[in-house]
């Protein structure tokens with residue numbers, strides 16, 4: 001899907017010499033020695049930063065990192081400076097704060113095309129409270145606002161929402177636009193047949209997504225820990241598998257809803273069971289209707305993989321959220337890996353494949369197939385909320401999205 005060729009409606013004359021407050025989601029994982037272990041979100045933010053630099057803007061880059069309570073050195077954005085500088089081809093200047101005199105001074109001396117990285121906006125509790133005075137202080141350093149922080153767009157925080165009250169225009173960056181194109185655009189107007197694959201641990205966290213997708217898809221494939229609640233609702237023995245007893249009726253009603261809407265609902269027909277929840281557990285494959293006492297289902301079996309794969313071959317658009325099994329344990333990763341491979345395979349044949357954030361993205365990356373999908377979302381919670389049909393406050397606040 002083609003990205004817009006300019007950020008919002010902004011042209012060179014709007015941007016040359018202007019200070020742009022660019023909110024990105026640079027919330028990347030760091031190890032104990034402050035080394036970045038996955039720079040996907042930094043790389044995903046580069047096109048918008050480069051575009052603004054290229055148009056002669058002074059880029060004031062803001063982000064959160066982690067969930068600090070007050071100023072916490074381990075959540076500083078400083079470790080990101082070398083990687084950002086390398087990717088952007090400039091020396092990124094780092095501020096010790098995100099508001100205040102030093103920030104104003106650094107911004108004032110920033111050359112056209114320069115980049116100033118502000119310190120973690122969550123070092124102030126006012127950020128998450130969406131405090132208007134704090135938002136105004138953030139805004140006071142810039143002339144206009146670009147939001148590229150898709151991963152944080154479901155949060156109505158000062159740097160994602162409040163700041164737009166003080167900076168006009170407020171527009172979406174390339175990444176934000178691309179995420180919306182896929183997660184809203186492709187889902188609203190899919191090429192058919194349209195299939196959704198929903199997995200993950202619990203039905204309760206995916207009810208909204210399943211209900212919303214049932215109104216749109218032709219095929220719904222379920223996997224992961226949530227399926228045992230569906231099996232139990234159908235009267236199957238599920239052993240020690242994960243079950244949400246209070247969601248049995250809901251599972252039955254979702255099955256009925258699928259039927260009434262003419263959605264073809266596929267549950268796995270065979271299961272890889274384990275004697276305990278551990279990487280080195282004993283395992284065997286059993287029919288889904290015959291999980292033995294004392295065993296728990298941790299992955300989908302080979303027959304299910306075959307059926308799911310054949311079904312996916314018939315589709316034109318697929319959205320995937322949530323792993324098929326406990327993919328963190330090698331022994332129970334086969335179902336998730338097979339789905340990732342199948343999606344890579346059909347993407348090459350022209351099917352639009354969208355991976356909706358969180359653990360499914362981690363699984364696709366683990367399988368080394370991230371660049372083989374049509375779209376991999378950089379937002380976990382944000383993509384889930386979009387798939388539930390919710391509006392994101394960080395998007396709603398913009399002029400152009």
Ligand SMILES: Nc1ncnc2c1ncn2[C@@H]1O[C@H](COP(=O)(O)OP(=O)(O)OP(=O)(O)O)[C@@H](O)[C@H]1O
Pocket residue numbers: 199200201202205223224225226242297298299321322323324325326327328357358359360361380381384
């Ligand atoms: N059969 C199972 N039993 C227990 N846990 C399972 C099972 N299958 C998958 N899981 C676990 O579900 C977790 C992912 O569930 P989750 O609902 O968080 O998925 P997600 O939507 O992809 O991620 P996120 O919530 O981060 O967006 C994984 O850690 C995986 O190990």
Ligand SMILES: O=C(O)[C@H](O)COP(=O)(O)O
Pocket residue numbers: 025027066067151152155379380381382
């Ligand atoms: O990692 C994420 O999902 C985003 O950066 C948002 O972070 P949060 O869940 O701490 O708001």
